Ligand code: SAH
């Protein structure tokens with residue numbers, strides 16, 4: 001049951017069929033992005049906005065008439081990269097003083113005077129909820145005001161090397177209501193705000209009409225979707241509505257929080273045609289005391305039980321998770337709990353991070369007492385474990401048949417993913433970009449599969 005009537009889809013023209021609002025104006029934009037998929041989606045939105053008013057994309061900042069940096073501060077290493085990039089751009093800005101230099105993403109705080117002091121050559125700071133601020137440096141954008149939410153987080157790249165408009169990210173909920181003790185995201189992205197149900201369904205319809213075959217719904221807590229909307233629609237209901245869109249082949253969502261991973265969502269995944277059998281469920285640690293100090297609000301058993309239920313409903317489901325090693329006070333025994341949990345669960349993908357204190361968060365007040373070398377050792381230990389697990393999981397895929405959605409070319413080969421999100425490469429002389437191709441796995445490695453295409457691509 002939908003909470004709200006969906007706007008008739010026929011009223012929306014595919015993006016290809018819709019000319020940009022202004023003809024090309026000869027100006028070029030350069031966007032630099034680091035961080036999570038949400039940042040990539042936000043950058044795609046900025047690109048779409050600029051294209052609507054006549055700008056074209058360039059991959060060379062020297063050529064640009066406007067430069068936008070989309071920043072990440074989730075760990076110190078990311079923040080350092082952004083600062084480095086900003087400092088590098090000071091020279092370009094001296095050569096081209098009229099070229100607006102814009103900073104967005106999670107480095108942008110409410111105290112923009114401080115940022116301005118640190119980076120005086122930046123013309124505009126805007127946080128990711130304030131896209132309309134871009135008008136200050138690109139006045140033509142004011143004509144998009146009423147349509148900003150309906151403008152897809154997507155643009156047709158101008159036949160970039162190997163890239164395609166085959167897959168797209170669609171944010172469905174912004175912000176985060178949790179306060180995990182290590183995490184800066186809630187301070188920079190604010191409270192959870194779900195996008196209206198109909199806007200999302202319409203955006204996906206437009207993307208599909210423009211040729212997109214796989215959509216990934218995004219949120220820091222994507223499975224909390226809808227609790228703040230009238231009628232409180234759920235993620236399961238949204239998946240069901242999107243699944244009905246003709247032409248969509250694959251539907252994914254990330255990142256989920258274990259606390260909100262109800263049976264309804266897993267049942268929807270199991271039952272829907274497009275929903276991929278792939279679960280992204282960050283656990284962060286395998287020890288209950290560490291989880292408690294991380295303020296994660298669940299236990300190791302909760303997470304393991306959710307994975308077990310996922311596998312019960314979808315025996316072939318692949319699992320991805322996130323882990324932080326070296327959290328303040330993490331003992332060797334507590335770390336080994338994480339090791340043990342990963343060994344038992346056998347995830348397909350683990351995103352590992354060494355703990356990095358973030359100013360303003362709760363855990364930053366605690367001593368960062370695990371030395372870097374020890375964090376590194378724990379990181380290496382889990383990486384080695386994961387390599388063994390992935391080697392084993394993938395070796396069992398030898399000779400198996402999978403359907404691959406071809407996303408591009410890399411090193412002279414076609415490259416794509418299975419529904420389970422495993423990377424597959426294969427040789428084929430045909431033009432296969434955006435096609436679904438059946439393949440037989442001919443060689444395996446821990447990180448990707450090699451394959452031979454069979455049958456007719458569609
Ligand atoms: N909303 C997601 C994660 C968002 S942050 C969740 O609930 O899991 C993305 C990842 O960065 C996290 O999963 C975590 O593994 C890592 N991360 C976040 N803060 C970190 C910190 N202070 N130090 C190291 N890694 C961190």
Ligand code: SF4
Nearest residue numbers: 176178180183185220
């Ligand atoms: Fe950060 Fe926790 Fe929110 Fe994820 S759920 S974004 S880790 S505060």
